[in-house]
Amino acid sequence: MDQKQDKLNQILEAATIVFAESGYAGARMDMIAERAGVNKATIYYNIGNKEKLYEKVLQSIFGNELSNTEEKMRSISSPVEKLELYITSIAEAIDRNPAIPNIVMWEHASGGMSLPEIIAQEIAGMIENLALILDAGEKQGLFKKINPMLVQFMIIPALMFYKTSSPIRDKHHAFPEIARNLPLAVSGKFANEMVRFILEGLKK
Amino acid sequence: MDQKQDKLNQILEAATIVFAESGYAGARMDMIAERAGVNKATIYYNIGNKEKLYEKVLQSIFGNELSNTEEKMRSISSPVEKLELYITSIAEAIDRNPAIPNIVMWEHASGGMSLPEIIAQEIAGMIENLALILDAGEKQGLFKKINPMLVQFMIIPALMFYKTSSPIRDKHHAFPEIARNLPLAVSGKFANEMVRFILEGLKK
Amino acid sequence: MDQKQDKLNQILEAATIVFAESGYAGARMDMIAERAGVNKATIYYNIGNKEKLYEKVLQSIFGNELSNTEEKMRSISSPVEKLELYITSIAEAIDRNPAIPNIVMWEHASGGMSLPEIIAQEIAGMIENLALILDAGEKQGLFKKINPMLVQFMIIPALMFYKTSSPIRDKHHAFPEIARNLPLAVSGKFANEMVRFILEGLKK
Amino acid sequence: MDQKQDKLNQILEAATIVFAESGYAGARMDMIAERAGVNKATIYYNIGNKEKLYEKVLQSIFGNELSNTEEKMRSISSPVEKLELYITSIAEAIDRNPAIPNIVMWEHASGGMSLPEIIAQEIAGMIENLALILDAGEKQGLFKKINPMLVQFMIIPALMFYKTSSPIRDKHHAFPEIARNLPLAVSGKFANEMVRFILEGLKK
């Protein structure tokens, strides 16, 4: 039983990496099997087909990594601190699971047609969460009135591009010094600077 | 002569759309040929192979659409106005050529290994441009000191995600009202709000 | 296990025939698959690609058929008998595997650029073998001094052309009676006549 | 008019080289056109198609180079000298037009199905010619009785393999010294040695 779960996890981990690297269309079942150290037919036996495997990958990523952000925020009341936590905890999730930004990019690039409803709900929850924070801040006279979607679009895409642009920035010598060799982790300096900048912009 | 250029453009346009929709791995030469209204072999006759076609698409997009931003800015001296123009002209380029954000996402998702040096230089130029604007604003006592990469990451990814997330947001009913049915154009209300927010955050 | 070897052999046999009939450029993977009674993809699964398949054919032909000539000669000491065996055993190998002369011709016609080193060694071994026989005969006062390459060039090409010219000679009515309807086997009358003629020419 | 003939000759020469190098199936109309310095469509306009072009190449080679051997022999009466001339003039023809052995090999390898009747007659004529020489020699008590096909097979294939094996012998280091770096011309030392050896074998 445990062994079976192990094998399933191996497959899922391998699939996550390969899908993150190559996207759905570019991923090869061969690569996944090899990386997982199992026979290709084993994947079909255990999971079904490429599409189902991809869905499982999406679920494991979004279900496990991003969903617990909300919980952490319950204990905090200050909108400023909540916003800070919102940004840093997303940054940390991304650092913890570097497949997230890649998969999100693949999904966005492809129009997100394979995004399961359950994951859409996850993301929708994040938006609502942020909207509540901003609303509370406004009501407490801390923040000015702002379109939550603008803030959302300035936080999450920035964190993700920071990560996915890393190989591009490092590879090409054309990039200026400030763009090259940035820290790999987005949850450190970069996320903190972002927190400060956004709070500044929100300040009444 | 002109007719040949026409056919090349047809191919390039069709390829741009298909690559934007499906990415490199997912794009089918068949689709591109059909969309361009030419025989598949005509593509091979004119371009060579899939890889070269993709490169040409990248070049046409980045070379034509994004590169002329810089010129527009020459006549303006105020850093505030320059920053405003920076954001709005990128937003307009994206609206004009909706393939841009998709292709950028595909490239980022895949690690950008097929990004030609020429295009890297284009992007590098944009970063340097923004850095100069921010530096000038700082020296004139208008802006506070800020990491230009942070600002860069809060502008361009936001504009692009705004566009690419559109089908995802509209498709899933889970998304809250504020996320659904946003205007298609990013260069209107959204870009203006962004300009205001960023200037606010930069203000000394 | 055995069955896999069987299928490999089927593929190899079919490929040998098709390559012998049509050469590398003219051979069609379709034909080979059909002749072998397997799916085309099976060839790619087992072998890799056309080039590798061709190499394997070359190796099987030269490694299996021609290489054992040398062994047979060990037990014989007389240079005359050795030379006789040299000629007749090559003739027999050619009769046994009629693909040999065709493939040799294709290779010679194309400049032999795809001939693997291993096979070149095989052929080189045959030349050295003949040179030793002639040298021994000379030292024993039986043969006159002769350029071994001349003898080599008068034996092997003759045996091979005998076989490959058969369809040409039989097809065209222009050919004189002595050229038409020669026995199919080269290892019978023809090889014996050759043995006699060459020994005559070598006799001191 | 002359210019047209020039262009036709260019095409024919280029085609001869390419067919000699790559065979019928391996030859590419593109290569031929490029080598001839004309547009591909020009070949089709002037000649028709690949098959007709190949036929013209065969005709030019066999009609021009090999056919005049016979004439040269008329003035000579001695069978010994005639045989010598037979061998050396074929060797010279081969040296003069190095495409001959390659094309002959391609034809033999493929079963010679595209060999036009006219060329078969040419070859048949050579066989009859040799048979007459041997017969005369026998009747004059100079040669022993011999199968003319045996002699034919020991002359022409040897001369041709000498040429076509050259790149193979030189490329592979496995070949013994005596096989490497033989003179390029077959009409010198090698043809003379052959003449001597064959006359020796024929001597009564």
Added chain:
DNA sequence: GATGAATGAGATTTCATTCAT
């Protein structure tokens, strides 16, 4: 349950030939 082998459908690419000027 697990896997090496096999494959059908379809992808990219090639090439002799034709078209339009």
Added chain:
DNA sequence: TATGAATGAAATCTCATTCAT
């Protein structure tokens, strides 16, 4: 007459999936 451009047919090769054990 000549040619740059275009193409239909067919070639090689790939890949998600299934089969047989």
